[in-house]
Amino acid sequence: MTALDRLRTVEMIALLEEATTPLRHDVRNRIASIRNMSYFVRRKLAAEIVPERDPRVPEFLTKVEGEVQRTDDLIEAWGTSLHGLRPSEVRPVRAADCVRLAMDCARLAPQLGVEFMAPTEPWEIVADLEMLAFALRCLLENSGEAQGAGSIGVAIEREADLCIFTVTDRGPGFGNPARCFERFESSKPGHVGLGLCMARRIASRFGGDLTIGTPELGAQVSLLVPIAGTRPPPEVEP
Amino acid sequence: MTRLLLVDDDESNRVTLAALLEDEGYVVDVAASFSQAKQLLESDPPPYDALLLDHSLGDGYGANLVPLIRRNLPNAKIVAMSGSAGGDRTSLEADTSLPKGMHFPEFLSRLQAILR
Numbered sequence: 001m002t003a004l005d006r007l008r009t010v011e012m013i014a015l016l017e018e019a020t021t022p023l024r025h026d027v028r029n030r031i032a033s034i035r036n037m038s039y040f041v042r043r044k045l046a047a048e049i050v051p052e053r054d055p056r057v058p059e060f061l062t063k064v065e066g067e068v069q070r071t072d073d074l075i076e077a078w079g080t081s082l083h084g085l086r087p088s089e090v091r092p093v094r095a096a097d098c099v100r101l102a103m104d105c106a107r108l109a110p111q112l113g114v115e116f117m118a119p120t121e122p123w124e125i126v127a128d129l130e131m132l133a134f135a136l137r138c139l140l141e142n143s144g145e146a147q148g149a150g151s152i153g154v155a156i157e158r159e160a161d162l163c164i165f166t167v168t169d170r171g172p173g174f175g176n177p178a179r180c181f182e183r184f185e186s187s188k189p190g191h192v193g194l195g196l197c198m199a200r201r202i203a204s205r206f207g208g209d210l211t212i213g214t215p216e217l218g219a220q221v222s223l224l225v226p227i228a229g230t231r232p233p234p235e236v237e238p
Numbered sequence: 239m240t241r242l243l244l245v246d247d248d249e250s251n252r253v254t255l256a257a258l259l260e261d262e263g264y265v266v267d268v269a270a271s272f273s274q275a276k277q278l279l280e281s282d283p284p285p286y287d288a289l290l291l292d293h294s295l296g297d298g299y300g301a302n303l304v305p306l307i308r309r310n311l312p313n314a315k316i317v318a319m320s321g322s323a324g325g326d327r328t329s330l331e332a333d334t335s336l337p338k339g340m341h342f343p344e345f346l347s348r349l350q351a352i353l354r
Contacts, residue, residue, distance in 0.1 A: 025294070028338055029248050029250075031338075033250035035339055035341070035342075036255055037254050039341070039342045040254060040257060040258055040261075043261075
C-alpha cells in the first residue's frame with residue numbers, strides 16, 4: 001500500500017460526508033418540525049370534547065408520525081453505514097506526525113516543495129491521525145495548486161491550549177475569503193469545491209476550527225485543534 | 239417561572255418548539271439568528287434559566303455564543319440542539335445536548351432534568 005492509498009478511505013468517507021451531511025441536517029430539521037407540529041395537534045385534539053370527530057384525523061396523524069419516523073430511520077441508517085466503513089481511531093497523536101503523513105500523501109506537482117520545520121516541542125492532539133492528515137492534505141493540495149511551483153510552507157505553533165497548523169503559499173490568494181466555505185464552489189477547473197469544507201468539518205470534529213488568514217501575499221489557512229489534555233476528549237461518531 | 243431563550247434560525251422549529259414549551263408553562267423568548275441572540279445577551283440580558291441553542295445559525299454558530307452566556311448568565315444552563323449525531327462544537331461546549339427531532343415528551347423530560 002502506498003502512502004497515498006493510506007488516506008483513500010478517509011477521503012472517500014469525507015467526500016460522502018461533506019456532500020450529504022448538510023442535506024441530512026436539513027432533512028432532520030424538517031423532521032423535527034413536522035414531529036413537533038404533529039405532537040402539538042394530537043395533544044390539542046385529545047383535549048377536545050367533540051365526541052364524533054372524524055376518526056381519520058387521528059389515524060392520519062399516526063400515519064404522518066410513522067412516515068416521519070421511517071424517514072428519520074433512513075437518515076440514521078445512512079449515517080451509521082457511512083461511519084461503519086471506517087471506525088474512528090481517536091487517540092493522542094503527535095502534531096508533527098499528522099503533517100508528515102499529509103506531506104507523504106499529498107498529490108503535489110513534482111516541481112513543488114513543502115517547507116516544514118517540525119516544532120521542537122512534541123505537542124500532541126487528540127484526533128484520528130489519518131483524518132487529520134487528510135484535512136491537512138486538503139490544505140497542502142489547495143496551496144500547491146494555487147502556487148504551481150516553488151515551495152509552500154507548513155508550520156505548527158502553540159497558542160494557549162490550541163495547536164495551530166498553518167499552510168501558506170504565494171499564489172493569487174482567495175478572491176473572496178467569505179465564500180471559502182461555500183460547498184461546491186471552486187474557481188479551479190475539475191474541482192468540486194469541498195476541500196476546505198471537509199478540512200473544517202474534520203477540525204470541528206476534534207473540537208477545533210479552520211481559519212482563513214489575510215496575508216499581504218498569497219493565502220494562509222490555519223487548522224486549530226486543542227492540545228491533548230487541555231479539554232475533554234472529543235466525542236466523535238463511531 | 240422558568241424562562242428560556244430559544245435560538246434557532248429555522249422558523250418552523252422555532253415557532254413549534256416555543257409553542258410546545260409555552261404550553262408546559264415556560265416563558266420562552268426566541269432569537270432567529272446569531273446576531274439577534276448576541277444582541278440580546280450582550281448587555282443586561284433577562285435572567286434566563288436555560289438557553290436552547292441550535293449549532294448552525296446562518297450568520298454564526300451557537301458555540302460562539304457560549305462564552306458570552308457563561309460570562310453574563312453564569313447560572314444559566316446551555317442546551318445544544320443538535321441536528322446530527324456526534325459532537326459539533328456547540329454540543330461539546332454546552333451543558334447537555336438534545337437531538338433535534340427527539341419526541342417532545344422525552345425532550346421535555348431531559349430539559350426538566352437539567353433545570354432541576
